[in-house]
Amino acid sequence: MTLLMMDLDNTLIDRDAAFRIGAAEFLAAHGLPAEDVDWVMSVDASGHVTRSVVSQAIIDRYDAGLDQDEVIAFLRRGAREHAHVTAETEAALRQTRAAGNQVVIVTNGAVPQQTGKITASGLDKLVDGWVVSEGVASRKPEPGIFHAAAETVGASLDGAWMIGDRDDADILGAHLLGLQSVWLHLGRNWTQSDYKPTYIADSVAEAIIHAGG
Structure with missing residues (x-):
């Protein structure tokens, strides 16, 4: 044995494939450019960057009134559920x-x-x-x-x-x-x-x- x-x-x-689906869903849900999924993936760096850093980068990129806790929860949910x-x-x-x-x-x-x-x-x-x-x-x-x-x-x-x-x-x-x-x-x-x-x-x-x- x-x-x-x-x-x-x-x-x-x-994990990256699951996160990518979640990121695409996030962008669609907030009316953000679908092609930016590649940018989100690069910032995420296969999950080796902390969620707070990734979420803040997303908030800084868009003028969409995003809440950091909401962004973190959504991205985590995508990687988990998919x-x-x-x-x-x-x-x-x-x-x-x-x-x-x-x-x-x-x-x-x-x-x-x-x-x-x-x-x-x-x-x-x-x-x-x-x-x-x-x-x-x-x-x-x-x-x-x-x-x-x-x-x-x-x-x-x-x-x-x-x-x-x-x-x-x-x-x-x-x-x-x-x-x-x-x-x-x-x-x-x-x-x-x-x-x-x-x-x-x-x-x-x-x-x-x-x-x-």
Whole structure:
């Protein structure tokens, strides 16, 4: 039995695609230019920019009397409600768990938002558990969140894998603990010189199957 720890955003779910739909809905709801969705995406930077900064940038761009709390809530709702898992990823998750492996989601972020994505996408029925950084007071790449993930399912980190798209969170976290890792490259080249993933995958399904043996 192998423990597979998996990132959520832009790994198990296409967070950027979900956010893009939400951003387009937001622009339409406020009568703002539909073509500005690309600008919103650039400001959002795959969710790595804080919601307060993104919302303020939107408010500053338009003279539309927008309320910051409303903007933040709308953008979060879009990323959450439009989250989904591909059929290929679902099949790989079912296959690896049927083989006796355990899958735990390890994600940075706020508990309500990340848990909302997990349930909206149906991942709550496809994994054995999950940990969110806000809930365990530890963020990737810190060791604490990975230990919490293992404890969630009563597993050991011995022989465990971490799968994700972030070099500075997912792969670095695995490196710091001496764990095996799979990096989802998403069309990018690996650039870090101090550490590297055990394996580089083209797709989430490939990553799951590789780590699950």
